[in-house]
Amino acid sequence: MKEFAYQRATAVHDALSAVAADTGARYLGGGTNLVDLMKNGVEEPTRLVDVRRLPLDGVRDAPDGGLVIGATTTNSDAAAHPEVRRRFPALSQAVLAGASGQLRNMATVGGNLLQRTRCGYFTDLSRPCNKRVPGSGCAAITGAHHNHAVLGHSEHCAATHPSDMAVALAAFDAVVRYQTLDGAGEIPLSRFYPPVGDRPDRETALPPGALITAVVLPGAAVSPRSRYRKVRERASYAFATVSVAAALDIHDGIVTHARIALGGVASHPWRAEAAEAGLRGTRPTAERLRICAEEALSDAKPLRDNAYKVTLARNLIQAVLSELTGTEMDR
Structure with missing residues (x-):
């Protein structure tokens, strides 16, 4: 060092x-x-x-019925907050799935969103990596990539975003607030992580020098009927192979609103918008859930060794939606 x-x-x-x-x-x-x-x-x-001593921690109510989570709030405190658990249970579940207790006690909400999107080649200084050295190439494309992206990747990078928290925040239409010397601003999480394209080293849309001050969960996204499920290669602390955050509003047996975000499949939390649209206004039968899960992965382009992720993600989406709707899955 x-x-x-x-x-x-x-x-x-x-x-x-x-x-x-x-x-x-x-x-x-x-x-x-x-x-x-x-x-x-x-x-x-x-x-x-x-920045840990700055007055940017804590969870407070937003005027619209949502929540504002300060950027220096620890992951542990965010997950344990009673209003997070009541209004946005998938967020609490995602944070608790994200790391060991020791790491959650240190890690901050703002820092979690800014952790580097990476794979093993990123930390191997002997191998090319466009994220580490722009223009050097991507060793993963032809190398070991069984746990890499199947959606939204490019020939320049196929690493997946490691944050569990960000997947749940994406499902709840969170907004990131920041401060610069020129003033305050905010970015919807849906635009916070730019597409990989040919510059995978550009990982966020924050202005240069910006400091994240808070994450806002809008009142319109409040959904006690939400779940986060994660599949990983070992039971303890590990990045997601595939994860799903889903939130549903159901009235008289009809899905009136649906939010579905995927982790472990792209360089950023991936909103399954086609699946959401296919679920809204319908009665959630097993067949409807299966079709929605298929639609969520319709744009997948797996690499040589990670096509299994497509099947895994489809099955996990269907399992989470079945749990939320009380629908028995087809066997």
């Missing part, structure tokens, strides 16, 4: 000014991703600006 300066910010403006004055500076929250990458030599910041 190379030498770096450390600075503890006591005000948001101080943090923004410190990063603006040093092009190699990075914000430090819990450090559960950044510090690991520094140890591997992938990240080499010249300065760490610690």
